[in-house]
Amino acid sequence: MAAVDTPPIVTARRDLADSHTLARYLDTGGYRGLRQALTMHPEAVAAEVDAASLLGRGGAGFPAGRKWSMLRKAPISYLVVNGDESEPATFKDHYLVERDPHQLVEGVVIAAYALQVTQAFIFLRGEFALGLERVQQAINEAYEHGALGRNIFGSGFSVDLVVHPGAGAYICGEETALLEALEGKRGFPRIKPPFFPAVTGLYGEPTVVNNVETMSNLPWIVLNGGAAFAALGGGRSTGTRMFALSGRVNRPGVYEIEMVKNTFRDLIFDDRLGGGIPGGHELRAFIPGGVSAPWFGPEHLDMVLGQDEVGAAGSMLGSGSIVVMDDTTCVVRAAWRITKFFSRESCGQCTPCREGSGWVERILYRLEHGGGRTEDVDVLLDLCDNISPGLNWPPQQTTICVLGPSIPSSITSAISRFRDDFYAHVQHGSCPHE
Amino acid sequence: MTYFRSDIRQRAEELVSLYPRRRSAMLPLLHLAQEQDGYLSDAGMAEVAELTGTTPAEVRGTAAFYDMFHLEPVGRYVVGVCTNIACLLAGGEDLLEHARRTLGCEVGHTSADGLFTLEETECLADCNIAPAVQVNHRYVHATTPEELDRLVEDLRAGRRDHDIPPHGTLIRVRRSGGLRVGAAELAEERAQARAEREAREAAASEAS
């Protein structure tokens, strides 16, 4: 039975049409978390976040509290919020910035206070025109309200917050590419080490980068305590989480549910959530955490939505987006389209990613359009192996960032699960499933 | 004399002042240049180079990295149809094909009347209302051929002018509040805050 009754944390205002306004935000408890935080020692605020064991919601799932405490040893210069949200089928931050921008702003100010940072940026995907306007409006209102700017709520703490629009490049979600874009350059991910922007981030200074959803959880955590958050969910996966469900389901959408208490079956089939597959079709496969993740099949439906559980099964919960494919889906076409995405979005620095993605995309296109050869399937696998040696999960890297090793995921998933589909394409020039 | 209109120039200078380093204003400034011309003209990019302290080649190179910047003129409305995985599964390719016929232009091209440019986009993060469509980066929720045709009619008739500005105008809400102290003062404040914090921490560690 799905645990959908847990009260939502970040989508609590989902039924209110004017949830983005300051007035509505204030009468639904807005900025109380910030007022509370400002009465605490900054370290105590950080300690609550640590106690909450809040895993970053951007994809890598690194605990926010730990990231901060690692950093607090050195003074941090900048806080940067990652709202680039361009991972295919991920649309939770889109919801948050349009529907609850004040919650985000409040979270950012709380984090800035905990980290004692006086300059923060929200990097928002450029295609979010409405989101950009809503967040800017919220920032304007927050300044007016005294929740942002100099001497916030009379506490003596000041922080400036600037919204920075992206301009259409998926790679800017990668945090070091994002910093490059924030420095006014093209979004080339920086070579590691250093592994964390914490060491050399924006302008070479220590910088914390966190996701929009991560930030949006902070007002609740401060108000209710880290322990209350950690009491939800289980294991390392605490609290609730927003899952973006799409593809072949009756009710695609963002659902905030408690971690670990629900299975993929709950999410996809429960009537209050995904509501099952249209036309009663059979599930063939699903992507458990964004297109970088290896695919799951029907045998994984009863796995709980937990970071470690999914990780142990050879994939990842990543950005929390689940895409459902059913028996009307051509998996070759699905793999091709995802690969085309990576090929278009490769920044172009690393040879294996730049050239490899284009090459495998063209082979898949040929296969899908009836020009395939039997040997193409093995060539695909070998090329994937050259991009990410070993083809195992977590992937090995020949590239600067993990976009490169994300390329093989869908290809090797599709081939290992549906190799016959590929051969059918070669033989018949079309898909037996469509 | 600047190439930017005076109001755009003023906003541009405000933007530059928001960042610790002026090159950081590159993307917002390019959006502004696009707001003036609908695309990135050579003169617009030259002015951005001047404002950001970079070379024209760097501005062009940076701009060309990003899909939202157009180095050639585009239509008044840039229509983007998503065909990425979630939208693919919801018929995005068919909708794109329909848009091609309705607008009378190929993907990546502009209609003869100069009104529409059609683009095939990557995921627009609106996968629950699939296939996702944007016009000038506004979500329009036109998932069926009929809805799309109606939208195009409305655009032609100017009935969407209130919520869909011409291409290039991205953020209509201007920053109104803020510290507005400029990069130098912010840095000073940051340094001061840091010094105070370090003093506090030193005191705390001495006490313990």
Next chain:
Amino acid sequence: MSEPISITLNGRVVAARPGELLIEAAEHAGVFIPRFCYHPRMEPVGVCRMCLVEVESPRGSTLQPSCFVRVNDGMVVRTDSDKTKKAQDGVLEFLLANHPLDCPVCDKGGECPLQDQTLAHGSGETRFIEEKRHFVKPVEIGPLVLLDRERCIQCSRCTRFAAQVAGDAQIDFAGRGDLIEVATSPTQPFDSVFSGNTVQICPVGALTARPYRFTARPWDLAQVESTCTTCAVGCRVAVQSSGNRLTRVLGVDSDAVNHGWLCDKGRFTLDAIDGHADRADPLDPRARITTPLVRRDGGLVPTTWGDALARAAALLRAPGPDGVGAIGGAALTNEGAFAWQQVVRDVLGSPHLDAQYGDGLDPTLVQSLPAATIDDAAAARVVVTLTGDLREELPVMFLRLREGVAAGRTALIELASGPSALRSLARVVIPVVPGEAADIASALVDAARPAGADAVSAARELLGDGEGVVVVVGRPNLAEHPGIAERAALRLATGLPKARFLVALRRGNVRGALDMGLAAQWRPGRVYDASARGRDTLAQLDALRRGEQSAVLLLGADLVGNVLDRQGAAAALEAAAVVAVTGHGSPTLAYADVVLPAHVQHERSGTVTNLEGRVSAVVAKISAPGAAWSDVTIAAELATELGQALDYDTAEAAAAVIERTTGYPAHTVLTSASIDGVVAGTGATSSRRVLDPIAFPGIRSADAVGLASFAGDTLSLDVEADARGNVVPALAQVAIAEVTVPPLDAYAWRVLVARRLYDHGAALAASPALAELRVPLTLGLHPTDADRLGLASGDEVAVRGVARRTALRVRIDEGLPRGVVSLDGATGTFDGDDILADVIEEGATVAQVRLETR
């Protein structure tokens, strides 16, 4: 030095330097890791991924880019494992996927690492059957460089060079993913004076140089290592020829000097040497002088060497020792300079020698300032520049200085006479109006001056007592009396006792010529002769006009084109017996009575000495056309004709005499292949490390070039003799003419004439590749001044100087001080307007003009 550490490389324990890049550590241990994007003179970026190697870690082995990873003690690395091999082969296959494989028609074919790698490791058969990326080809991205985009492997060497090394990102990547391409802005071509370096470091044939494109195949080329003598930096080069035709010059990496870089003038003017064999008019700088000429019936006619030498000897001997003198010599080798000074000083008995044309600095000052090397300046705490724009004057030294300044290691104080490419990086900029340099120098060292918030105070604070300070001093303004810059240098030297100086003289081997005694008070080996009383160039011209001197030996062609007062020079030569030794034609030869054809750059061997005093070898690559001889031979034959034979007649023999009699290491440098970087002849056999084998297939690069023994010697201020026994004048005794600068006049504009790389001199005129790039003659004005006069860029304005009124086009130049006009493109007047003679008054300490606007 920190303790060496050890790493295990392919099962073998080898030593490495802590913090060293793995790719370098492996190379030192004799293991070459393939690479494309890595360049030893630029920050590693690790993008091509060709250099992936297997590195052991506690969590298993991973593939790491060896160009980016630094070694640590105990590191275990495999460059020969299956895993490494598969990764590298994979990258190579990916690189070839979109590559056109048009090697047979590609300039890089035969010296292309991509081609080499493919032949060595490629599977032979391509698995790539898709359509390749296709571009319209090729694009002319600048006047000298073409781009074939489909050959590009996106290594970013060229764009990084432009942005990081040259500091001017005229090219940058545009696009994303596999559509990424190198591009310029439509509003700004790639016309950097360093553009040729991008061609040299491009690992494939994507960037090609217009002058070299399709002219040769690498396997037809023979090459020698030599030294560029286009300017006084003395960059190390490889000179290549196909048969007896020069085809290409490449920069060789020398730690001490050029780090592998060259400027485009040094790289591309080689076409001036044999590009115009067909031109016969000796007054045309594009002509080569291939046979001795004598004046007969008003014209120059060919004759035999015997006849020419006899006539020359007669002309030079006739007036007696005080009536003859020599001018020029900065383009000679040290051996040539030595031989000629011996002819003049010992054979003819004349003390009148000057290697400069009155546009340099006092030789005694040059030799006495406490000396710094280029390395010293590049690593200094503070650098002061009292020069023109170094990028225009001494381009590769600009690159060397820029590196430290851009990295924030060096604080730059600019005494700014005019625009400068270093300006945006300077810590302190003090505008210098013509005539004021010495006063500003005084203020900088005036202990009594109260501190303030101005630029001078900020500079004083940085300068301290001169510890860690290097002053680069040259002639920032040719339109002011040299005494102004000289006095400024002297004041800084006495006021900053710990500072050292790098004298930025510009002509090729001017420092060598001074060291070899082509200056009245300086004998070979930097020996000062206080009793000598000789005339410098301007004094000789004066004496010629007054009839006190009646014969002159011109060492190098173009005296008239190089002095400011051309008419005065012409009048002087008109009256005199003129013997010219030269390889090129020039307008000056209109006054010559005998012309002796000499070898030029790349036709002669010997040594040269760069501006810091570093001696290095030049090596002949081709044989000279016609009957030309080397300067040493000509001097020796002329001496014989004059009745006093020299005891050498080849460069090597001359070098031996120089070294034996003065200790100057000419012979060691010329003959020694065992000294690092000094390679005579074609056998580059010394065991030097290969710095950038990609850019430089088959050529070894140098660790240290030339002998540093004479470079940067700090000569004592007070003692009478230095360690080598050379007599050195105390700085306080350096006699510099007292100059009085007239007060500023509200109606007059002070004139700046600065040197430009692409000037109107003979070298550019003679180079088909560069001739079109000569900067046009314009009048520079500060924007505020232009506004005040109501002038815009491109407007015409009348300039009234001493002689006549000339109309010039206005060019707005933010780099100028207020109240100053610059005559840009006015130097070297082969084909230009003779503007300098008109506006610059003879003998004036500063030049002033009036502007007439309507």
